[in-house]
Amino acid sequence: MTDIRPTLFCTAACAVIASIVLVLPAGRARATEPEQKIVAVVNDEAISEGDLNGRIKLAMLAGNYPDKPEVRDKISAQVLRSLIDDQLRIQEAKRLKLTVDKEEVANELKQTAESNHQTLDQLKELLAKQGIPFSTLEKQTMAQAAWRKVIQKEIRRRIEVTDDEIEAAYSKMMANVDKKQYRVFEIFLAVDSPSDDERVRAFAANLEEQLQQGANFAKLAQQFSQAAGAAQGGDLGTVQDGELPDEIDKTIRDLPVGQVSAPIRTQSGYHIVLVRAKGDALAGDPALSEVHLKNVLIPFTKQPTKEDLPRLVEEAQKVGAGLPNCQAVDEKGKRDGLGGDLGKPGQMTKLSELPQGIAVAVASLQVNQISQPVPTNDGMMLFMVCARKDPPKREPPTKEQVGSQLYLERLDMQQQRYLSDLRSSGFVDVRV
Numbered sequence: 001m002t003d004i005r006p007t008l009f010c011t012a013a014c015a016v017i018a019s020i021v022l023v024l025p026a027g028r029a030r031a032t033e034p035e036q037k038i039v040a041v042v043n044d045e046a047i048s049e050g051d052l053n054g055r056i057k058l059a060m061l062a063g064n065y066p067d068k069p070e071v072r073d074k075i076s077a078q079v080l081r082s083l084i085d086d087q088l089r090i091q092e093a094k095r096l097k098l099t100v101d102k103e104e105v106a107n108e109l110k111q112t113a114e115s116n117h118q119t120l121d122q123l124k125e126l127l128a129k130q131g132i133p134f135s136t137l138e139k140q141t142m143a144q145a146a147w148r149k150v151i152q153k154e155i156r157r158r159i160e161v162t163d164d165e166i167e168a169a170y171s172k173m174m175a176n177v178d179k180k181q182y183r184v185f186e187i188f189l190a191v192d193s194p195s196d197d198e199r200v201r202a203f204a205a206n207l208e209e210q211l212q213q214g215a216n217f218a219k220l221a222q223q224f225s226q227a228a229g230a231a232q233g234g235d236l237g238t239v240q241d242g243e244l245p246d247e248i249d250k251t252i253r254d255l256p257v258g259q260v261s262a263p264i265r266t267q268s269g270y271h272i273v274l275v276r277a278k279g280d281a282l283a284g285d286p287a288l289s290e291v292h293l294k295n296v297l298i299p300f301t302k303q304p305t306k307e308d309l310p311r312l313v314e315e316a317q318k319v320g321a322g323l324p325n326c327q328a329v330d331e332k333g334k335r336d337g338l339g340g341d342l343g344k345p346g347q348m349t350k351l352s353e354l355p356q357g358i359a360v361a362v363a364s365l366q367v368n369q370i371s372q373p374v375p376t377n378d379g380m381m382l383f384m385v386c387a388r389k390d391p392p393k394r395e396p397p398t399k400e401q402v403g404s405q406l407y408l409e410r411l412d413m414q415q416q417r418y419l420s421d422l423r424s425s426g427f428v429d430v431r432v
């Protein structure tokens with residue numbers, strides 16, 4: 001279920017660069033530069049090899065992929081699919097005579113940089129160092145901005161949620177109010193025809209592999225997910241048991257906090273999910289919990305390989321098992337100088353302000369509980385909670401909130417169908 005927030009289709013990741021004309025042409029089929037190989041034609045507009053290469057580099061940077069030919073081969077088909085979808089989005093906005101003003105362009109580009117803790121110039125410099133034309137990011141984010149406007153004009157007005165539907169959903173939610181809730185993130189890859197299934201399944205498996213090796217989930221969702229929440233890094237918000245399709249619901253129930261699922265096949269495609277937190281349905285927002293942490297470092301004697309990690313994790317777990325409380329962590333720190341307070345002594349820190357890996361590791365820990373090992377560049381880190389303050393419980397949802405959630409769910413479903421219809425009714429010629 002999608003979180004209720006007015007910025008569902010307006011985020012810092014959606015940058016735009018045109019004020020009057022919505023299309024930054026990837027190159028029309030009739031007017032492509034002769035030295036630019038055409039890799040696909042979408043209706044009457046072409047996507048060049050340069051466009052594809054720039055987008056592949058952007059995806060590799062966002063997902064922390066190694067820059068190797070075999071990696072490029074694995075992701076190129078899905079990246080091209082994303083480029084084709086973006087072109088369809090832009091073309092539909094143009095057909096509907098939708099434009100984006102210049103002020104929106106400037107604000108969103110600035111917010112995109114700030115969300116990465118950079119200035120716009122620093123973001124441009126980063127892309128340039130990676131050999132990525134800034135126009136690649138501009139074209140991608142323009143498509144997102146154009147699609148928001150299409151959704152606003154053409155899809156929102158089609159969606160209706162009746163009072164009876166709200167009443168039924170509200171009654172079901174209140175009956176389940178004592179169930180567990182989950183903070184869930186998702187990457188969704190659509191399968192539009194049976195012939196696409198193997199390609200999408202293989203790409204989903206490749207994404208899972210990258211995520212297991214430490215790739216950033218939110219950035220990969222922004223690059224590849226085809227759900228409406230992609231711009232928010234795949235954030236589905238807080239859901240309860242029974243609210244998602246059965247295949248996904250069962251997975252998140254069993255999935256440990258902080259772990260990424262294997263690809264899940266549903267009727268519409270493949271889903272990869274990540275559970276950030278679990279708790280009681282009316283528990284306060286776990287991101288607002290405050291903790292005081294102590295840490296222990298078990299240093300690497302040499303740079304480990306992927307095959308070394310299970311053994312190193314097991315060894316770190318044995319160290320953690322011998323530390324029953326925070327006093328023991330302090331004593332170990334005094335002995336070997338590799339443990340102690342994380343931050344100032346006694347300082348409480350919100351989970352939302354901690355690095356993602358640490359926040360996930362300690363989110364469900366109580367006082368004097370040790371975390372699972374967290375790999376770092378220098379060694380395995382263990383964290384112990386020495387003080388904890390959780391936010392007060394929340395009030396049950398109102399009928400208005402339940403109605404908004406139903407509306408957003410249907411909005412997401414309808415925008416996926418709309419894009420699928422554009423694919424099936426348009427002319428798409430893939431030449432690679």
